[in-house]
Amino acid sequence: MTYCVALKLNAGLVFASDSRTNAGIDQIACFKKMRCFVNEGDRVIVILSSGNLSITQNAINLLEQKGRHGEARNIWSVDSMFDVAQLLGECLREVRKQDGVFLAQNNVDAGANFIIGGQVQTEPMRLFMVYAEGNFIEAGEETPYFQIGETKYGKPIIDRVITPETPLSEAVKCVLVSFDSTMRSNLSVGLPIDIACYSQAGLRLDFEQHITQDDPYFSQISRRWSDGLKGVFASLPNPEWLVDVDMNNQFPPD
Amino acid sequence: MTYCVALKLNAGLVFASDSRTNAGIDQIACFKKMRCFVNEGDRVIVILSSGNLSITQNAINLLEQKGRHGEARNIWSVDSMFDVAQLLGECLREVRKQDGVFLAQNNVDAGANFIIGGQVQTEPMRLFMVYAEGNFIEAGEETPYFQIGETKYGKPIIDRVITPETPLSEAVKCVLVSFDSTMRSNLSVGLPIDIACYSQAGLRLDFEQHITQDDPYFSQISRRWSDGLKGVFASLPNPEWLVDVDMNNQFPPD
Numbered sequence: 001m002t003y004c005v006a007l008k009l010n011a012g013l014v015f016a017s018d019s020r021t022n023a024g025i026d027q028i029a030c031f032k033k034m035r036c037f038v039n040e041g042d043r044v045i046v047i048l049s050s051g052n053l054s055i056t057q058n059a060i061n062l063l064e065q066k067g068r069h070g071e072a073r074n075i076w077s078v079d080s081m082f083d084v085a086q087l088l089g090e091c092l093r094e095v096r097k098q099d100g101v102f103l104a105q106n107n108v109d110a111g112a113n114f115i116i117g118g119q120v121q122t123e124p125m126r127l128f129m130v131y132a133e134g135n136f137i138e139a140g141e142e143t144p145y146f147q148i149g150e151t152k153y154g155k156p157i158i159d160r161v162i163t164p165e166t167p168l169s170e171a172v173k174c175v176l177v178s179f180d181s182t183m184r185s186n187l188s189v190g191l192p193i194d195i196a197c198y199s200q201a202g203l204r205l206d207f208e209q210h211i212t213q214d215d216p217y218f219s220q221i222s223r224r225w226s227d228g229l230k231g232v233f234a235s236l237p238n239p240e241w242l243v244d245v246d247m248n249n250q251f252p253p254d
Numbered sequence: 255m256t257y258c259v260a261l262k263l264n265a266g267l268v269f270a271s272d273s274r275t276n277a278g279i280d281q282i283a284c285f286k287k288m289r290c291f292v293n294e295g296d297r298v299i300v301i302l303s304s305g306n307l308s309i310t311q312n313a314i315n316l317l318e319q320k321g322r323h324g325e326a327r328n329i330w331s332v333d334s335m336f337d338v339a340q341l342l343g344e345c346l347r348e349v350r351k352q353d354g355v356f357l358a359q360n361n362v363d364a365g366a367n368f369i370i371g372g373q374v375q376t377e378p379m380r381l382f383m384v385y386a387e388g389n390f391i392e393a394g395e396e397t398p399y400f401q402i403g404e405t406k407y408g409k410p411i412i413d414r415v416i417t418p419e420t421p422l423s424e425a426v427k428c429v430l431v432s433f434d435s436t437m438r439s440n441l442s443v444g445l446p447i448d449i450a451c452y453s454q455a456g457l458r459l460d461f462e463q464h465i466t467q468d469d470p471y472f473s474q475i476s477r478r479w480s481d482g483l484k485g486v487f488a489s490l491p492n493p494e495w496l497v498d499v500d501m502n503n504q505f506p507p508d
Binding site: 152153155156157159160161168169170172173174176177181184185197207209217220221224225226228229230231232233235236237238239240241242 | 406407409410411413414415422423424426427428430431435438439451461463471474475478479480482483484485486487489490491492493494495496
């Protein structure tokens with residue numbers, strides 16, 4: 001399993017992915033699910049992936065190779081993020097066409113999803129989600145983020161906190177809390193977490209961070225969030241209608 | 255969709271279910287998903303259900319009817335919760351056998367799950383989850399709760415707070431926070447929430463509550479939890495590595 005999230009804020013883009021992969025419960029490994037394509041001053045493109053690892057890796061490798069071989073329409077030559085998302089969708093379809101039938105023979109799921117975002121030249125920053133079929137959607141004002149993989153445990157905190165106005169550093173904090181909730185409830189999502197930040201119009205990657213087990217900031221966030229939640233929970237009143245029941249339990253009748 | 259949760263604590267059992275059902279996104283209705291069978295001094299049985307509404311209703315109606323018709327082995331006659339869970343599984347299989355093929359013709363999912371718990375005579379309280387195939391598992395010390403339906407959004411708070419020692423009133427509070435998170439992130443789970451509490455060895459239902467839109471306690475919990483979370487989140491430090499990026503955003507270079 002996997003958890004990836006990307007936010008599109010006024011200040012910039014935040015990308016985060018975990019690193020745990022599993023083929024069955026007894027074959028767990030660690031792979032980076034974030035891939036960055038940067039040509040400073042020209043374009044920054046970040047791709048997050050979930051699903052069948054051979055499919056996602058091959059699709060991205062194909063995208064990269066087409067760029068390296070200088071095909072007419074490639075990741076370094078097109079002039080919009082829309083085109084970049086389309087290229088990725090095409091690579092995904094190509095890989096699935098090639099490998100899908102062999103996977104299907106063994107009932108292996110060839111499903112794969114991507115989040116792809118960044119900025120190309122003078123175009124505004126954009127963020128897309130590419131579905132397993134190669135089609136895609138774009139993030140807008142109302143929903144400024146996408147998640148793929150094990151998305152549910154970590155969604156509530158994002159829904160509560162993130163708006164387009166959220167500063168990048170606060171957004172990174174929120175993303176780490178979201179990962180903490182997810183990893184607590186689902187063993188198939190695990191450290192290290194890769195984080196990348198892009199500031200609007202910068203056309204360079206501001207920042208990449210690789211958060212491992214020993215990361216002091218993540219440990220602090222995780223502990224303080226847990227303690228804080230318990231504190232808020234303890235401060236909420238108990239339902240009055242149940243006080244009698246608790247009392248009965250404390251003093252059971254003979 | 256649906257969200258149901260039941261906790262087995264030292265003090266007793268807590269059951270909760272939402273009321274929203276949908277057949278497609280444009281056909282939303284309100285049905286109670288909790289059914290109680292009580293014979294004071296003899297047995298208390300509570301059933302929560304998720305999945306295809308006609309299947310879950312018919313399975314429970316069949317269970318009830320077999321009891322009313324006085325079949326030899328019925329919900330009022332058997333002397334253990336294990337037998338009760340087995341009877342429910344049998345009723346589910348009977349209904350699926352009868353209706354399943356017709357549903358399959360129209361690609362309608364006949365899946366259905368139950369949580370069933372309570373106490374029969376001198377046996378200890380017990381809690382089971384019945385799968386769509388009619389087989390079932392029992393809650394133990396390590397995992398003192400079951401969820402069915404849209405389970406993920408509301409799981410983190412339960413994982414953080416609930417232990418077998420949690421008092422009933424605090425458990426009810428936790429369950430309501432769990433519902434609040436779920437309803438916030440998934441429109442297909444909705445009020446009213448039904449809550450039932452059972453105190454260990456009481457052999458009567460202590461308490462049933464029907465929580466609607468206007469419930470002052472739930473509104474208070476929901477608002478204070480949201481404010482509290484935001485407060486804890488705000489109190490967490492931002493990552494130091496990103497302060498420069500924020501600064502750059504505040505004072506963009508000319």
